[in-house]
Amino acid sequence: MKLPNLITLALYALLAANYFGCLTDLDWSWQVRTGQRIVESGNLRTHDTFSYTLDGKLLHDFEWLWEVLLWNAWNLFGLGGLKLLRVLFVAAPLALLAWRLKRDGLRWHVIVLALVAAFYVAAPAWNLRPLYCTTIGLFLCWSLLHDACLSRKESETQKAPKTQSRSQDGSVPSAFQESVGPTSRWNWIWLPLIMLLWSNMHPGVITGQALIVGAIGWEWLNYWLQWNTRPDRPALQRLTVIGALALAATFLSPDPIDRLLYPFSPDLKHPIFGIFVEMQPLHRFLFRQPLVAPVVYATAALVLVTIFKRWRYYRGWELALLAGLALLGNVAVRSLMDWYVIMLAIGLPHLQALYVDAVKRRPLAGWLHNLLRLDNSIKRLFGAAAFRFQPGWSLAGIAALAVLTVIPGLGRDMPLRDSPEWPVAALDHIEQAGLGGNFFAPPDYGAYIGWRLKDRARTYMDTRGFFFPPTLVEDSHYLPAMGPQWRQRLNRVLNEFPTEYFLLETWGVRGALWHALEPHISEPLYRDGKSVLVTAEQVRRGVAQLEGQVAAR
Numbered sequence: 044m045k046l047p048n049l050i051t052l053a054l055y056a057l058l059a060a061n062y063f064g065c066l067t068d069l070d071w072s073w074q075v076r077t078g079q080r081i082v083e084s085g086n087l088r089t090h091d092t093f094s095y096t097l098d099g100k101l102l103h104d105f106e107w108l109w110e111v112l113l114w115n116a117w118n119l120f121g122l123g124g125l126k127l128l129r130v131l132f133v134a135a136p137l138a139l140l141a142w143r144l145k146r147d148g149l150r151w152h153v154i155v156l157a158l159v160a161a162f163y164v165a166a167p168a169w170n171l172r173p174l175y176c177t178t179i180g181l182f183l184c185w186s187l188l189h190d191a192c193l194s195r196k197e198s199e200t201q202k203a204p205k206t207q208s209r210s211q212d213g214s215v216p217s218a219f220q221e222s223v224g225p226t227s228r229w230n231w232i233w234l235p236l237i238m239l240l241w242s243n244m245h246p247g248v249i250t251g252q253a254l255i256v257g258a259i260g261w262e263w264l265n266y267w268l269q270w271n272t273r274p275d276r277p278a279l280q281r282l283t284v285i286g287a288l289a290l291a292a293t294f295l296s297p298d299p300i301d302r303l304l305y306p307f308s309p310d311l312k313h314p315i316f317g318i319f320v321e322m323q324p325l326h327r328f329l330f331r332q333p334l335v336a337p338v339v340y341a342t343a344a345l346v347l348v349t350i351f352k353r354w355r356y357y358r359g360w361e362l363a364l365l366a367g368l369a370l371l372g373n374v375a376v377r378s379l380m381d382w383y384v385i386m387l388a389i390g391l392p393h394l395q396a397l398y399v400d401a402v403k404r405r406p407l408a409g410w411l412h413n414l415l416r417l418d419n420s421i422k423r424l425f426g427a428a429a430f431r432f433q434p435g436w437s438l439a440g441i442a443a444l445a446v447l448t449v450i451p452g453l454g455r456d457m458p459l460r461d462s463p464e465w466p467v468a469a470l471d472h473i474e475q476a477g478l479g480g481n482f483f484a485p486p487d488y489g490a491y492i493g494w495r496l497k498d499r500a501r502t503y504m505d506t507r508g509f510f511f512p513p514t515l516v517e518d519s520h521y522l523p524a525m526g527p528q529w530r531q532r533l534n535r536v537l538n539e540f541p542t543e544y545f546l547l548e549t550w551g552v553r554g555a556l557w558h559a560l561e562p563h564i565s566e567p568l569y570r571d572g573k574s575v576l577v578t579a580e581q582v583r584r585g586v587a588q589l590e591g592q593v594a595a596r
Contacts, residue, residue: 049429050155051436057162061169062130062444065459068170069487069506071113071125072494074106078114081107087297091510093493095481095501096540102510105302108243109173123454125171127444132175134441136384137161139182147392151432152418152425157387160342164335165380168321177247178381180237184251184289185364185385187234188258191282192274192358234285235292242293246302250381252293254364255286261360271358313513318520321377328376339383343369346390353393361389466574469546470495473569473576480543483536485553486519488546488574503536523553533586542579544568549575560585 047055073093080089087107091097104110116124137158144154168174238255242248259282266273274282293299305311316322329336346365350357365386372382402415424430448454461467466488473492479499482492489502504511504519514535522532536542547557549572557575563585569576577585 045428045433047436048431048433050431051433051440054437055440058130058134058440058444061133062126062447063457063459065462066122066125066129066171067462067464068172069465069490069494071171072490073505073507074110074173075113075117075125076493076497077104078107078110078112079118081111082114092498093501093507094489094504094511095542096503096515097511098501102507103301103305103308104510105246105297105305106173106244107297108240109176109245112244113171120448121455122457122460123448126457127448129169129171130441130444132171132179133165133169135175136165136178136182136380139179139186140384140388143182143186143388144391149391149395150422152421153391153395155425155430156421157391160338161384161387163333164338164383167333167335168376168380173245174247174377174380176241176245177250178384180241180245180248180251181254181381182385182388183237184234184241184254185361185388187237188254188282188286189358189361191278191285192258192262193272234289238289239292239295242296242299242302246305248293249303249306250367252290252303253367254360255290257363258358258360259283259286261358261363265359271355310513311509313516315513315516315520316508318516319508322375325373325376325379335379339372339379342383342386342390345394346386349390349393349397352397356393356396357389365389465491466546468571469569469574469576476568478544478568481541482544482546483522483542483579484519484546485523485548486516488548489519492546503540503542520553523547523556525555525559529556530586533582537579537583544579545577545582547575547577549573559589563588 076093077089080092081087088104089102091100091102113125113128116128120127140161141154141158144157145151149157234255238248238251241251262274262279262282265271266276266279273279296302325336325339350362350365354362365382368378368382368385371378398418401411407415464487470491474495479496481501481503482489483503484492486504486506486508489505490507492500492502493505504515508516517527518532518536521527522529522536548554549557549570560577560582564577564581567575567577567581
């Protein structure tokens with residue numbers, strides 16, 4: 044029996060880092076609580092009970108299945124269950140990318156380089172987020188549609204032995220074209236099932252709906268115009284029927300019309316939502332560490348070359364998919380992973396085809412000769428036993444994490460439970476003092492308060508940013524920092540809502556309000572180097588003294 048090699052050990056290190064690392068993004072906290080409410084009430088859409096600003100409002104929450112999944116993982120296995128889910132959902136897009144590239148005939152060393160690039164781009168956003176459901180769903184949807192658009196006749200032709208015959212544009216058929224076999228009809232039961240699950244886990248399913256409609260429409264248009272090699276008519280009819288069933292499956296979910304219209308809500312266009320890192324455009328990260336944006340743009344440039352050189356080999360709906368994802372990924376980095384993984388899956392086989400065609404021509408240019416030598420060197424390196432993929436050992440590593448998760452006392456009491464940014468000591472004090480009520484705090488503090496105190500506390504806002512009106516989002520960000528109209532915002536927090544406590548940061552930009560009030564509040568309820576807890580009445584008196592002091596000057 045072969046021992047784990049270097050590739051497997053590197054994979055183990057990544058799995059361990061992802062599993063034992065802290066769940067820094069607190070979205071999981073309210074998602075677990077929401078899943079519990081759904082299970083207990085039986086209602087797939089819930090009214091807000093976590094805040095005192097939205098109290099009782101029906102939420103635009105279309106992730107009930109994801110939330111129930113998180114609740115069951117927490118309820119059965121504790122924090123270890125959530126961390127195992129993170130490992131599985133983080134690994135799934137990379138595993139799908141490797142599977143697809145291998146299926147399309149790419150060599151192992153190319154797949155490894157693609158996975159390294161995808162890891163580098165996606166790693167900063169590795170957390171327990173339902174956004175992975177859209178990445179996985181969109182990838183599978185594209186893959187099934189792509190295979191369906193290759194007719195059986197075309198597939199059999201592509202599987203024929205290489206004879207160096209040339210296509211209409213004079214190029215030799217690529218390994219990519221020759222590797223794709225006929226699509227089994229039985230595989231098509233997966234598309235409706237995938238769309239059904241996706242539509243109940245994340246509202247990003249609207250991208251899948253658009254993709255199916257675009258693929259069917261384009262392929263019928265192509266059937267008459269013959270832009271690409273067209274599927275035979277039975278295959279096209281099967282594509283239409285299964286696509287229609289998949290679209291119908293997306294409507295087996297709570298309020299699918301509201302889910303479809305919600306992304307176009309005027310509130311979501313408010314500039315305050317740009318304060319969230321995931322909503323910022325990609326170009327802002329061009330010179331920030333880690334240098335993810337340059338890697339993405341370099342890859343996009345290579346794929347653009349393949350589109351220019353091989354545009355007749357791209358399906359029209361695939362070009363529309365790449366353009367749409369490029370737009371979304373550039374407008375908001377939350378869509379970056381979708382764009383990059385699918386761009387690699389679509390573009391790399393075409394890039395390999397260009398490379399193979401180029402090296403078959405003689406004489407070779409100097410730079411191409413050097414590239415070929417480098418390619419051969421990397422191929423030999425990853426062909427060595429130390430760098431080969433070991434699927435058995437890889438699955439064993441994930442199984443070991445699953446065993447750790449289900450062992451009582453290990454899964455529920457994981458190390459690295461708390462992030463350094465969380466107000467852990469402040470909440471310890473609040474619990475010991477038996478305090479509860481309505482708390483104003485920055486969004487991440489608000490989510491942590493809700494997680495620790497449960498029904499004993501409600502917050503002004505938490506990390507469910509898109510559920511709240513823009514005004515409340517502005518209050519939670521600008522008031523602690525004494526930003527624009529901070530006094531008017533404070534009046535709203537104190538007078539329009541029944542705020543009882545303020546949990547504020549004592550450092551950084553969001554520590555400005557406390558630094559201004561500190562000389563006028565001699566005995567806060569709690570204070571450390573990270574956070575401070577004061578009552579609403581203390582804030583009123585402190586602000587009055589501050590304004591009196593300013594007026595006296």
